[in-house]
Amino acid sequence: MMCSLWRGSLLTLTSSLNRRVFQCCRQLGRSYNIASCMPEAVAFQGVSDHSGLYKFSVNESDRFWGAVARQRLSWISPFHTVQNCDFSQGKIKWFEGGKLNVSVNCLDRHVQTCPERVALIWERDEPGTEVKITYRQLLELTCRLGNLLKRQGVRRGDCVTIYMPPCPLAVASMLACARIGAAHNVVFAGFSSEALADRIRDAQSSTVITVNQGVRGGKVVDLKRTVDQAVQNCPSVQQVLVAMRTENTVAMTDRDVPLEEEMMKEDVVCEPVAMDSEDVLFLLYTSGSTGKPKGLVHTQAGYLLYTSLTHRYVFNYHDGDVFGCVADIGWITGHSYIVYGPLCNGGTTVLFESTPVYPNPGRYWEMVERLGINQFYGAPTAIRLLLKYGDEWVQNYNRSSLKTLGSVGEPINTEAWEWYHRVVGDGRCPVVDTWWQTETGGICIAPRPSDPEAEIVPGMAMRPFYGIKPALLDTEVVTGDALCISQAWPGMARTIHNHHQRFTETYFHPYPGFFFTGDGAHRSKEGYYQIVGRLDDVINVSGHRLGTAELEDVVIYLMVEEDVLAQQLREMVSRSIAKYACPDFIQVVRCLPKTRSGKIMRRVLRKVVERNTDELGDLSTLDDPDSVHEVISGHRRLC
Ligand code: PRX
Numbered sequence: 001m002m003c004s005l006w007r008g009s010l011l012t013l014t015s016s017l018n019r020r021v022f023q024c025c026r027q028l029g030r031s032y033n034i035a036s037c038m039p040e041a042v043a044f045q046g047v048s049d050h051s052g053l054y055k056f057s058v059n060e061s062d063r064f065w066g067a068v069a070r071q072r073l074s075w076i077s078p079f080h081t082v083q084n085c086d087f088s089q090g091k092i093k094w095f096e097g098g099k100l101n102v103s104v105n106c107l108d109r110h111v112q113t114c115p116e117r118v119a120l121i122w123e124r125d126e127p128g129t130e131v132k133i134t135y136r137q138l139l140e141l142t143c144r145l146g147n148l149l150k151r152q153g154v155r156r157g158d159c160v161t162i163y164m165p166p167c168p169l170a171v172a173s174m175l176a177c178a179r180i181g182a183a184h185n186v187v188f189a190g191f192s193s194e195a196l197a198d199r200i201r202d203a204q205s206s207t208v209i210t211v212n213q214g215v216r217g218g219k220v221v222d223l224k225r226t227v228d229q230a231v232q233n234c235p236s237v238q239q240v241l242v243a244m245r246t247e248n249t250v251a252m253t254d255r256d257v258p259l260e261e262e263m264m265k266e267d268v269v270c271e272p273v274a275m276d277s278e279d280v281l282f283l284l285y286t287s288g289s290t291g292k293p294k295g296l297v298h299t300q301a302g303y304l305l306y307t308s309l310t311h312r313y314v315f316n317y318h319d320g321d322v323f324g325c326v327a328d329i330g331w332i333t334g335h336s337y338i339v340y341g342p343l344c345n346g347g348t349t350v351l352f353e354s355t356p357v358y359p360n361p362g363r364y365w366e367m368v369e370r371l372g373i374n375q376f377y378g379a380p381t382a383i384r385l386l387l388k389y390g391d392e393w394v395q396n397y398n399r400s401s402l403k404t405l406g407s408v409g410e411p412i413n414t415e416a417w418e419w420y421h422r423v424v425g426d427g428r429c430p431v432v433d434t435w436w437q438t439e440t441g442g443i444c445i446a447p448r449p450s451d452p453e454a455e456i457v458p459g460m461a462m463r464p465f466y467g468i469k470p471a472l473l474d475t476e477v478v479t480g481d482a483l484c485i486s487q488a489w490p491g492m493a494r495t496i497h498n499h500h501q502r503f504t505e506t507y508f509h510p511y512p513g514f515f516f517t518g519d520g521a522h523r524s525k526e527g528y529y530q531i532v533g534r535l536d537d538v539i540n541v542s543g544h545r546l547g548t549a550e551l552e553d554v555v556i557y558l559m560v561e562e563d564v565l566a567q568q569l570r571e572m573v574s575r576s577i578a579k580y581a582c583p584d585f586i587q588v589v590r591c592l593p594k595t596r597s598g599k600i601m602r603r604v605l606r607k608v609v610e611r612n613t614d615e616l617g618d619l620s621t622l623d624d625p626d627s628v629h630e631v632i633s634g635h636r637r638l639c
Contacts, residue, residue, distance in 0.1 A: 050451045057466035058487065064467060065094070065490055069305050072344075074109050075100050076274045079301070085488035087513055090504035093278050094302035094490045101272035102281060102304050103146075103179040106343035107139040108272070118348045120168050121322065121371055125215045125354045127363065130371065133168045135346075138175070141168065143270035144263040145176035151266070152239055152257065154207055156181030156273055159283060161205040163196055163227055165189045165214040166329045166351040169243045169259070171339055173209045174282070174329075178300075181273035183280040185295070188330025189214055189221075190596045193229035195293075195620035199285050200234045202295055202497065208237055209259065211245040217358040224250045231255075277301035283497050284332055286438040287595070287618045294506075295497030296438050298335075303441050304344055306491025310442040310465060311341030314432055315375045315404045322401070324350040324373035326364065326382070332438040333408055337377060341442070356382045361389035365397040365424070376424075377406035377434075381598030383416045383424075391423050399424065405431045408443075410599055411531055417458040435461040435531050437517060439507065441491030444468045445529050460530045472523055473511050475535060482535055483521040484514035536603060587638050593628045595621040604628060608635050 047056045057064040062082040079098030115136035122131040160177050164170035177184040185203040214221040231237040243259040278299045285293040323342050327333035342349035405425050421431045435445040447462040464470050471486045496503040510516040520532040566586040573582050593601045
């Protein structure tokens, strides 16, 4: 029975009301006007261009967000207060008094207008085996799962841990939690059992949802076994719901529940719970430089509104487009731009299970051709990797469906940006370098391709999104470098689970009156922003501050080719930046310590250099533990 649900076929997409409204706005807006930069902005009378709308969004924040929230979300009861925020206490509240259900906004309302539209394209590990799930089917899966969770004793306010690779049942699990008022805690299915146990314990979950095995890059991974190990040290866990991703049976204990079998016994209707705007939607753990990972808390209405608006305007997403974000659902990128933003907008969104090089380095672009992807959203680390394999892997495939190329997660160096633009996008697709964080909930700085006038400078995140007011404040060494945000926006995190004090100390105390991002940035004379990386990764040489990204931009290609002598590297740095920036020591390693999402853990490198290897901090997100040992022993030899 399950199979029939999974075997959804792509039916002709119905043209929805939205598309007609948009076309209508475009026809009316002969000269570029507010209707084409933001169709719902008819409420903002008197504002007649894109930059005017930005100004309105920050100066008249209540009016702006109030109107957008009324127009974009379906409310069970209306809110009475748009915002109630006080940075000095870390108090962030949006749309108080309002009640809504996130799963209704992501599913039911689209099922009413276009039930057979494809919601999810599950791009499974083997190319050509994708599975399409319509909005009607996704609602059905979600309701059955919601009913099953209730039967298993999950109640409003509980937190369910989800340890699954990207797949429709993972999305349905997230939405099922939202439907019945439980919070979810998705843990990246590449994390170790200890990292998983840490997160389950902190979230106090009684229920974990997982799959028997994962499949990635042609390899089978025993995810259920990792969960078994983790829950041994998690007394809160009472049940583990196990979905079958492969046909291999795994040992089941009394605690384990066969997910498909049990959900099929459930009704396809599950009454959505009316949630307060500020009830918790999910926790998502992100590693801190010291101490335990932080469980950032996002709530219902503001988060949903912000992801929906940014998805629509940053990527210029239109009805009928296929949105391909290749992140994992275990990261905030997956939450906001695979699940909540696209589904709130009634979009078709891809769930990518594989790797950029499986079965070969043409995988992304073969997928773009086969699925007709219109917006592609990926990470610089993958772009840099693919660039090394040459242009042919890209040019073998038809990429004419592409309209926007997105980048996220770290600064995109100039070569990678140019290659992405020139080769992948054939020089005709805007590249949107999007800056944001788990804490910000959604994209805060991006070029905004929906503004046809907007210039895009390679490697720059460019402009703040609607409602985002950045400020560059003085740091200890250099003036005007610390990227802060000076007023609240609906998508921002509300607290750290069980550690509100840590939340206020980390984000609001360093610069009173501002949200401190921890990143450094420059602003050009045109007002464009360039992110230079984490401030705690900045190197101070002779009183000059150097962003690590800047140095890496120069040496990165030579490092990967591994045939470069220290002298050549020094010459390059000297030529491209300055003589004073030349490193005294150069240590060549097989690979740098990176997180599973591809970020270099520079704080770990710093501790090694400072010889503080007893204080490496949280290593639970480390991809390859050997890399740290190698760096430590290599450094000892060098010094
Ligand atoms: O340092 C910035 C970097 O990634 C950090 C946030 O990481 P995380 O919470 O894991 O979220 C990643 C996905 C949003 C930021 O503080 N970062 C993210 N995007 C960019 C970036 N650095 C430079 N340019 C970007 N576009």
